[in-house]
Amino acid sequence: MKETPLATDEQDRALVERYLENHGAAAGALVDRYQQRLFNVALRMLGNVQDAEDVTQAVFLNAFHRLRTYDPRYKFFSWIYRMTVNESLNMLKRRKPTVPLEDDLDILAPGAASDRAAEAEDRVGRALMGLKPDDRAVVVLRHFVSFSYQEIAEVLEIPVQTVKSRLFTARERLRLAIREGVR
Amino acid sequence: MLSRDQIDLIQQEIDGANTPEGSAALRSLMEQNPEAGAMAAELRRVAALFGQVAEREPPARLKRAILDALPQPARASPGALLRWAAQGLRFVTKSMEEPIMTKKALLIGSAAAAVVIVVAGILTGFPPGSRDAGTIGGVQPAARYHGKVMTEADVTLKNPEIQALFQNDQILRLVRSDAFRQVMASDAFRQLQASDAFRQLLASDAFRQLMASDAFRQLQDNDLFRQLQASEAFRQLQANAAFRQLQAQDAFRQMQSSAAMRQLQDNDLFRQLQANDAFRQVLASDAFRQVMENDLYRQVMDNELFRQVMENDLYRQLLANAAFRQLQESDASRQILASDAFRQLQAAEAFRALSQSQALSQAFMREAMRAQM
Numbered sequence: 271m272k273e274t275p276l277a278t279d280e281q282d283r284a285l286v287e288r289y290l291e292n293h294g295a296a297a298g299a300l301v302d303r304y305q306q307r308l309f310n311v312a313l314r315m316l317g318n319v320q321d322a323e324d325v326t327q328a329v330f331l332n333a334f335h336r337l338r339t340y341d342p343r344y345k346f347f348s349w350i351y352r353m354t355v356n357e358s359l360n361m362l363k364r365r366k367p368t369v370p371l372e373d374d375l376d377i378l379a380p381g382a383a384s385d386r387a388a389e390a391e392d393r394v395g396r397a398l399m400g401l402k403p404d405d406r407a408v409v410v411l412r413h414f415v416s417f418s419y420q421e422i423a424e425v426l427e428i429p430v431q432t433v434k435s436r437l438f439t440a441r442e443r444l445r446l447a448i449r450e451g452v453r
Numbered sequence: 454m455l456s457r458d459q460i461d462l463i464q465q466e467i468d469g470a471n472t473p474e475g476s477a478a479l480r481s482l483m484e485q486n487p488e489a490g491a492m493a494a495e496l497r498r499v500a501a502l503f504g505q506v507a508e509r510e511p512p513a514r515l516k517r518a519i520l521d522a523l524p525q526p527a528r529a530s531p532g533a534l535l536r537w538a539a540q541g542l543r544f545v546t547k548s549m550e551e552p553i554m555t556k557k558a559l560l561i562g563s564a565a566a567a568v569v570i571v572v573a574g575i576l577t578g579f580p581p582g583s584r585d586a587g588t589i590g591g592v593q594p595a596a597r598y599h600g601k602v603m604t605e606a607d608v609t610l611k612n613p614e615i616q617a618l619f620q621n622d623q624i625l626r627l628v629r630s631d632a633f634r635q636v637m638a639s640d641a642f643r644q645l646q647a648s649d650a651f652r653q654l655l656a657s658d659a660f661r662q663l664m665a666s667d668a669f670r671q672l673q674d675n676d677l678f679r680q681l682q683a684s685e686a687f688r689q690l691q692a693n694a695a696f697r698q699l700q701a702q703d704a705f706r707q708m709q710s711s712a713a714m715r716q717l718q719d720n721d722l723f724r725q726l727q728a729n730d731a732f733r734q735v736l737a738s739d740a741f742r743q744v745m746e747n748d749l750y751r752q753v754m755d756n757e758l759f760r761q762v763m764e765n766d767l768y769r770q771l772l773a774n775a776a777f778r779q780l781q782e783s784d785a786s787r788q789i790l791a792s793d794a795f796r797q798l799q800a801a802e803a804f805r806a807l808s809q810s811q812a813l814s815q816a817f818m819r820e821a822m823r824a825q826m
Contacts, residue, residue: 301516310512330519335762359723383728412468413503419470438464445492445499 286337301330304347307415308354314410315358317399325357332357336433348424351415355407355426384407397447405440412437455489463493602625 285303288296308329313323333340333350340349398406411417411425417436423430462479463540471479483490565590 280538282776298516298520301519305511305515305519306508309515313509319509319512323515325516326511327519327522331522334523387505387507390502391507394502394506414499414506414508419468434461434464437468438461441467441496441499442460445495448499448502449495 272378279345279347283342283413286340286342286346287406289334290337295336300333305330308350310414311351311354312358314395314398314414315403315406316361317395319392321361325354325361329353329357345424348421351411351417351425352427356413359403359407393448397444400447401443405436405443408433408436409440409444454488455492459486459489460492463489463496467496669749 282300282303285296285300289300305326309322309326310331312325313319316322316325329350332353340346399410401409407426408422411422417434418427419430422433422437426433459482462471462475462482465477466476479489479493483493
């Protein structure tokens, strides 16, 4: 995900305008532009492919439904990432708290590209699930979307200092968790 | 022991967020304090681990599911509950099409009769069958109705109802669709069409009464849905606080757009729907129950003609017909009926009530027509 360049806001705005002018292809273009990134954010937040798919779809449908009321003063990508994080947090709240992590975690892809990547995905996924959801959101946006502190603050609508505080705390926990996992 | 500021300096360096002065200060710190160097090294390894995680491709069906679920610009918004209901009908339609395909030959008379039966089935709200009386029957009974037909000689093309049907663009497009032709051309349908019970059903007073009903006439009108929306009962239902509460629920919205729901429409069984917490939450929600228990809603659901058909002996004979059973016993039908999720649906009082709603059935029909286009 971090290799994917951030979509420019101008391009997003142009597509939004075209969609609002009933150009159906614009919807497809927006989905193409964001579905993989949003899906991966949801996946890292939820640790479950099916849930991530549900969240991604819900986010797009909500977004298209609300596009006419979308305030263009805000960046489109901030808006849609915010919805993805919030939708993921909502889904986490709805989950039964009794489900063991091991049974719920679905990060590891069948036939993952390589053993190393699969191992990394497994370790990172499990460590992420050990974080508080709010902290996890910051880590996901930083490390999987490569957002700056400021961009994360805009997406989550929290102060930059809070972003740093959450990120640093979470990363320290990840450091310890991963270190424990190595032993 | 590192101070908070020193740790932040290390963390910001990992993110490339330090100023040149900050980076220089950190280098100096690490030279003087091995603990700082060790922490920086570990945090870099953590960051590097993230870098090793490959980005996952979303399921290939996701884009299509999103775009399919988007309202068309010219399409009137039927409201959340109706969209959901219509989605259910699309699944029903698909589940019926699958087990029934073979030939291309299509007698216009058979098509006419088919339309009558399909329309009647949908208008009457997918009645429960003999084996599952009192249950939702949203899938199984609808399949029965699609298994319609009669011989050409039996088709009363002079019948004004059928003539009217063929003057309706939507009906015509449905009839001309490949999927519909396949249904009509199946052996199972031919057998059903030839059965005495079926012909007798079509000739029954109850059925004729149904065909002559206001609801049926409304179906022939392209503005049906607008009429439904404009109806006093429907407006009252929409204004009902419980109904609005249901529509506003996160769980309901999520269920509408869930991938599991999309797969349901694609006839990929109910297993994923069963695992969808949001769906269960909606069915179990107080808001949903309030809607179902609402007097106005019950008023919308009331359908005397439906009861007459259900009480008709000939209808029961139809259900016992071998050809009809063949349809029911198709792989697709068996998979659906055997799924736990289907049993859950059947057990849901709210869903049963929904399936018998006259007004919603009309909306189903309109949506079904769109789905076929």
